Amino acid sequence: MESAKPDTIAPPGFVLAAGHPVRWRLLSELARGDLAVHELTALLGQPQNLVSYHLAKLRKAELVASRRSSADGRDTYYSLDLARCGDLLSGTGAALHPGLRLHRPAPAASVTGRVLFLCTGNSSRSQTAEALLRDRTAGAVHAFSAGSHPKPIHPHAVSVMAARGIDLTGARPKHLDEFTGQRFDLVITLCDRVKEICPEFPGHPRPVHWSIPDPAAEPGELPAFERVADDLTPRINFLLHTLAHRLEQTS
Numbered sequence: 001m002e003s004a005k006p007d008t009i010a011p012p013g014f015v016l017a018a019g020h021p022v023r024w025r026l027l028s029e030l031a032r033g034d035l036a037v038h039e040l041t042a043l044l045g046q047p048q049n050l051v052s053y054h055l056a057k058l059r060k061a062e063l064v065a066s067r068r069s070s071a072d073g074r075d076t077y078y079s080l081d082l083a084r085c086g087d088l089l090s091g092t093g094a095a096l097h098p099g100l101r102l103h104r105p106a107p108a109a110s111v112t113g114r115v116l117f118l119c120t121g122n123s124s125r126s127q128t129a130e131a132l133l134r135d136r137t138a139g140a141v142h143a144f145s146a147g148s149h150p151k152p153i154h155p156h157a158v159s160v161m162a163a164r165g166i167d168l169t170g171a172r173p174k175h176l177d178e179f180t181g182q183r184f185d186l187v188i189t190l191c192d193r194v195k196e197i198c199p200e201f202p203g204h205p206r207p208v209h210w211s212i213p214d215p216a217a218e219p220g221e222l223p224a225f226e227r228v229a230d231d232l233t234p235r236i237n238f239l240l241h242t243l244a245h246r247l248e249q250t251s
Helices: 013-018 021-030 037-044 048-060 082-096 125-136 155-163 222-250
Strands: 064-068 076-080 113-119 141-147 186-189
Touching: 013 021, 013 048, 013 082, 021 037, 021 048, 021 064, 021 076, 037 048, 037 076, 048 064, 082 222, 113 125, 113 222, 125 141, 125 155, 125 222, 155 222, 186 222
Parallel strands: 113 141, 113 186
Antiparallel strands: 064 076
């Protein structure tokens, strides 16, 4: 069988999906956190129909996912699958030459910082994120969580974390006012509603948003809490790279 001629070999899918300037800019913005369509339109300075067209291309390539906002059902949040991007980038390099296959380094063991996670009730999502980050870094990163309307820690959050070897029994709900005036390296909102009322923190740019649905509002509940933990785990891992990069820039 004759091998394909070089000029007939199609570029890898990631190159085709990400190669357009607008789509690359969308990926760059979403790499920082989840964003609504109107936010992407403002950031890119492009009309909404054009942004939506390119978002559809990225969704078809399974680089981004979307979900309706729990704060305003008319809006949609888009999130970037960083792990899939990493795998596709590695494959793209290898397709050009085996020596170009990328090997993603593990986050620096010495990463430090202060991170605040916010949601509405501080009963599951933000508590889970705080616990995962503290456990992942053995406490080297000072993780905190709070809510705009704190509620008791949900027992499903406790059981899901216990299955991962993390004890949440001593966690307490906290109001976000408890952290007013404090400085953090990152403030991350996990609830579409609290994102709209997130206060400003000293010296910090716009908060990062991770649009994660309230597991207590979903049927069956317990599997929803497990999905939240599964969603947060890779986000936390990539967050460590962000913190390590910030440390490099300030050192």
